[in-house]
Amino acid sequence: MAEGAASQEEQSPETPDSPSPISSFFSGSGSKQLPQAIIIGVKKGGTRALLEFLRVHPDVRAVGAEPHFFDRSYDKGLAWYRDLMPRTLDGQITMEKTPSYFVTREAPARISAMSKDTKLLVVVRDPVTRAVSDYTQTLSKRPDIPSFESLAFRNRSAGLVDRSWSAIQIGLYAEHLERWLRHFPARQMLFVSGERLVRDPAGELGRVQDFLGLKRIISDKHFYFNQTKGFPCLKKAEGSGRPHCLGKTKGRPHPEIDAQVLRQLRDFYRPFNRKFYQMTGHDFGWDG
């Protein structure tokens, strides 16, 4: 983890955060830049996968840990933030990912104050599955928490969903997006489908490379489907050059949730999802 940066993400030891000797050699030259592109969310959307896949590109340099600058460390100042970044050469893009930015009220104004040209990437995933994934992460750290079913409702028999529970709140994508659009034009935001990132990583990475103005280098050739993991993995990770899957905390089994509860949550999210599809001009297919 970068010194001074606080990550909430459960990092896998396999995550290639330390540069290889060859990339250390190159990182001696160049200079540290503030990021031109940031993966701002969403938590449990597939943000680590997107960053690790993008790092394969020779023109992308990214900080491995989550800096949490625009939500938790803003008072440390931009010089502190820049110092966390890897060195880059001319033409390379500096990136970071901190999924909590998407739901942080102050983040849009703060990022815009750094540079109004910052490109923003958001990996979105079915908000119901995302909520279960979020709950699964909390459960892994605190096995004594109440059931998903009891936390999701203020009054279950009345079908009253608890919007104040963060696992529910984060999935109200249209509401969060409204705040970002007060500070950034829609053309500066790209919404990556978390589902497609699993099904067709090269296809989704094609869109991302175009959006970032990068040559299309990352393609089908870079991925293989690991049957044991049940997810796409990299044939050669940035840094090590060895096959690389994300760690054990990525793609873990979810507890079984009552089917009626899942239906109620689908009903709850439907109007928010519709609005989000309208705002982004893209139907993500969560209500199919």
Ligand SMILES: Nc1ncnc2c1ncn2[C@@H]1O[C@H](COP(=O)(O)OS(=O)(=O)O)[C@@H](OP(=O)(O)O)[C@H]1O
């Ligand atoms: N290739 C690959 N390998 C493993 N996992 C993958 C991959 N692509 C996407 N995902 C999905 O990423 C989910 C975790 O999302 P994040 O990395 O955004 O989580 S975090 O907010 O940073 O904790 C994680 O959620 P869970 O399945 O609930 O563990 C995965 O579904």
